Amino acid sequence: MIQVLMFCLLSFGIFRIAWKGFSKVYFNIMLGRDEHVSGNKGKRIQQMLLFALGQKKMFERPVSGIFHFFIYAAFIFTQIELIEIISDGISGHHRIFAEPLGKFYNFLINFIEILSLLALAATLIFLSRRNIIRLLRFQKPELRGWPSMDANLILLGEILLIIAIFTMNSADQQLQILEPNHYPSTGRLYLSGLVTDHLNSFPKDYLVFMERAGWWIHVLVIYGFIIYLPYSKHLHIFLAFPNSYFSRIEPRGSMSNIPEIENEVRGMFGLATQEIISPRDSFGASDVTELSWRQLLEAYSCTECGRCTSVCPANLTGKKLSPRAVMMSIRDRAEELGEFRREHKDNNAQDGKNLFDYISREEIYACTSCNACVEACPVLINPLIPILEMRRSDILMNSKGPSDWLPMFNSLENNQSVWSMSEARDAWKNH
Amino acid sequence: MNVPIYNEVVAQGGQPEILFWVGCAGSYDARAQKISRAFAEILTRAGISFAILGEEEKCTGDPARRAGNEFLFQILALQNIETLNLYKVKKIVCTCPHCFNTLRNEYPALGGTYEVLHHSQFLEQLLNDGLIKIHDTSTAPVTYHDSCYLGRINGVYEAPREVIGHLKTEIRELKRSRKNGLCCGAGGAQMFKEDEPGHKRINIERAGEVVASGSNKVVANCPFCITMLEDGIKSLDKQQEIMVLDLTELILENCV
Structure with missing residues (x-):
């Protein structure tokens, strides 16, 4: 008894x-941004059965x-x-x-x-x-x-x-x-x-x-x-x-569209724009609140096995970038901001810090977007999305980023080509 | 050489079946220009109705988008889509897997949906349909390098191997191949910047695997991989022994 x-x-x-x-x-x-995930239930359930229950990738x-x-x-x-x-x-x-x-x-x-x-x-x-x-x-x-x-x-x-x-x-x-x-x-x-x-x-x-x-x-x-x-x-x-289940099912090679920017450019060219129900005023992610809840779920799903990092070409050649560290940092930052907001009983409170305090520019700019980390993860975490979202924030919101890219950006803007060349685009056929 | 320009063909009342998307590298990079000419040569020999956009072609926006510059990406992509839709383009073949990926996977969301093929897939069709024929003399082994944007990102592993398989030759696989393929180091707009601090360049790591494969030819499917591999092989002082070729060049070399 x-x-x-x-x-x-x-x-x-x-x-x-x-x-x-x-x-x-x-x-x-x-804490993550709202992102509606709908449709493709069959495919999603299949993913869950295959990779979570069936552990398919573990056997690689x-x-x-x-x-x-x-x-x-x-x-x-x-x-x-x-x-x-x-x-x-x-x-x-x-x-x-x-x-x-x-x-x-x-x-x-x-x-x-x-x-x-x-x-x-x-x-x-x-x-x-x-x-x-x-x-x-x-x-x-x-x-x-x-x-x-x-x-x-x-x-x-x-x-x-x-x-x-x-x-x-x-x-x-x-x-x-x-x-x-x-x-x-x-x-x-x-x-x-x-x-x-x-x-x-x-x-x-x-x-x-x-x-x-x-x-x-x-x-x-x-x-x-x-x-x-x-x-x-x-x-x-x-x-x-x-x-x-919630992992991205769109093609790996497609980055998410930013409709606000699409609309602005469409307007510039006099093309028809689409209505956006709740427009965002910031692009990319400088903090966990600008990542989708899906990316934060990924950070909490990470068991730090390091398969991603062990195949990352940047990490293999001694760069600071480690996809695992990116996911771990996102979780650490979510923990910190979550604690701060609970303490202050305010769901919009800011503590003056952001993701760039955890993940350096040296890391995000070392990525080749090769998707080896995405391929490697047994539970379908995508470390590439937050890396590219941080680049977007840095370039679009802070106007920062590697100075090496300035000539490329200028050339793309002025000549619609990655290199500024004096010859015609089809001159190659006559060489 | 004579390469038809889309608007000229259309002006004469024609409608090319295929748009050959040349890309920035294929247009301006001296090494990649050779690939463009080789591919145009193959298309001509096979009697394919094709054209290029010429001055109307703009960068697809891939490096801008991967660098985080969405604004620039949209500017380029929307202009290209306007052009492609104006000409009612149905089928596009690219010699660059980055162009291929963006046209195939990113343009549909912006209103540009086409059948997009990488040249390895198109070459496979040409060979299977007998429109181009290969000498049946056997050639030395070739090593194949998977580009990330064709392989891991778009799942095209077999088409380029099938193409090489039409030659009487042995395909040597690299230590890391297919879905485990190692990046050349150029993707994600790395091509256009210096490396972040590290102990090695990625292309030298990959070139080391090429050397270890022991063949004198390495075949790739991407103009940026080709630049990276050539640089890496040069750094290892093996440029006298190992040639870096695009799939198109390998086929043209062995064409009847």
Whole structure:
């Protein structure tokens, strides 16, 4: 009874804290400019199934793809166990699904155990890739400090969780022999059973303690994870789904049109203009409020894997630009502005800073728009859009940008060609 | 050479089937002018009804837009669309993947919708239809470089390889190819500015892969890639051994 009360109070507290955390994330994403996404539902759902659920792009790199899949599959199926744990916690039962599911329960738990073992292997490999092998994409400057710690914390939490599952299951099987009335039969669990075989000399109290400790650690790690998620890069486990749904489906090679500028130019040439319902007075993005909410959702969906940065030609040749750092900076800036606006209880408050305080001109002007980063992202984040939107802001609103481009702009304006040449445009045919 | 100009053909009551979009590089860059002439030569030999816009062609606006100058992009794009719509152009073939991308993917939103092909796609059709024929003597292996704007951005990976496949030759793939292809370093208006600080130029990185592929010819499909690769290969002092060709030039060289 005390356990039930403790569990219910704890669960209530956790969900309250988590709700607050996730609300902040939602608020921060909605700092972005309104952008209506409609139509093509079929294509969008297909994208979500293929890339978020099916993890298609993860398998482009088979090693990380397969090991990530182990963790992913274990995570999904452990949810069944989690439902049981919560049901047990609230009702005071023990393994509430065991009797009604019978043989299937045995299959399920065995299956989860196998996945957990594979996930454990994957977790160890991932830890070593970050900390021992020191894979290049995990050693970039943007990962120094908290981002690396964040990644390691989650992996360590994962290990703790898996140990808890095996502790709980192995002690439970011995208790099923000693006290079959209180501990419904799970049938033989092959992996944790290997541990159980060494537990037959353990006193009952000790086994009860082991089982309860395993159970509570399992609960606490998961609850900790839930509260931690809104502050971590691991939001991708949820946000990969909406992100791949809302991801851009227009051709990669098309930049979004700016109808206000189109209209102005049409007016200049005496062409018919179109009505714009709510015209914007600034172009491009100098801050997160000028990016679309979709780009902010992308920033929160990023799990900082660095596949984008590892294929970026600018980054590969030592330039400061890193597409991952761009996405991380957008999230950091959204966090900062969101916090500021909540503190001031004003949804239009400005703190005098902007995205250029986080992302330098050196970075945005190093991009070749080659789309390698776009191609690489497993959850369909497009780092190119914010880079080009920042260029637009810098050029159109600040009249800044590389001075090298001035001759090109002048030439385009005066000669309608990227180079100013004295010869005719079709002179080539006579050379 | 004789290259028909669109307005002259129209004035005489004709309507060219194909508009050959030459682009700024094809018009003014000495190296790319050779590609324009080679492509016009192939079109002529194949008996294709085509014309160029000549003085009426303006930059598509791609570098202006990627540089962030939307205003300039709109000025150029809307003028081009006026011209193209005036002549009721249906089909455009480009020798530059940047022009190809902008005409194909960005003009429709501004009221300019045409069938737009890259010359690799058009060459593939000409070869498949037997309008141009290739010598059946075998030639040395060639390396193929995917441009970003044709490959990754527009998903055209096979057409240029099919074209090379018409030659009796081996296609050598670069270490990073198709959707993993490495940029030459020119896109996004980088062609028109100095590099940001770094430890290497991108074209030298790519040229290194070309050298590693071990063939004496590298074939590209973009005038900017060609400039970048030639510069990179020169920096590695391999210009005596490795030739950089456009797909069109490779075909013209081996044409019956």
